[in-house]
Amino acid sequence: MRQIYTSPRQENVDRVIALMAEHGIEASVANRSNYNRPTWQRFSYTQRHDNRDSWAQVWITHADDYTRARSLLRDIGIEPVIRHGEELAAARNPTPATRRQYTVARVRRIVLLLVLAAFAVVMLRYLHVV
Incomplete structure (x- = not known):
C-alpha cells in the first residue's frame, strides 16, 4: 500500500476514493474520523505548522495500480503526495x-x-x- 492523497476535508477524500473506484483502482482511507467531522471549519492549505499526519489519507492497495492512480490525479489537476516534498523543494532551490x-x-x-x-x-x- 502506498499513500497517494491526503486532505483535511473529508469531502475531498471521498471524491478521490470515488474516482479511484470508478476506474477500478482499489483504495482505502486511513485516519478518517467519522465522529469528528468539522466540515464547517475553513482549512488553510498553506499552514506550515499543521500536523498533516492527522489528515485523512488515501492509500492505494495494490502497487501495480499506483502509477495509473497518479496519472488520474494529475489529469484532474491534483499533484499526488510526495514524501518530504517541502524538504525536496528547499534542497533543489x-x-x-x-x-x-x-x-x-x-x-x-x-x-x-x-x-x-x-x-x-x-x-x-x-x-x-x-
Whole structure:
C-alpha cells in the first residue's frame, strides 16, 4: 500500500476514493474520523505548522495500480503526495540563507580537519615518529 492523497476535508477524500473506484483502482482511507467531522471549519492549505499526519489519507492497495492512480490525479489537476516534498523543494532551490548555512558548515568542517591534522603532526613529533 502506498499513500497517494491526503486532505483535511473529508469531502475531498471521498471524491478521490470515488474516482479511484470508478476506474477500478482499489483504495482505502486511513485516519478518517467519522465522529469528528468539522466540515464547517475553513482549512488553510498553506499552514506550515499543521500536523498533516492527522489528515485523512488515501492509500492505494495494490502497487501495480499506483502509477495509473497518479496519472488520474494529475489529469484532474491534483499533484499526488510526495514524501518530504517541502524538504525536496528547499534542497533543489536553496535560499541565500540556506546557502550561507551550508557554507558556514563547510568552513567549520575544513577548520576542524586542519586542527585534527595539526594535532596528529604534533603527536607524531612527540612520539619521535616524524
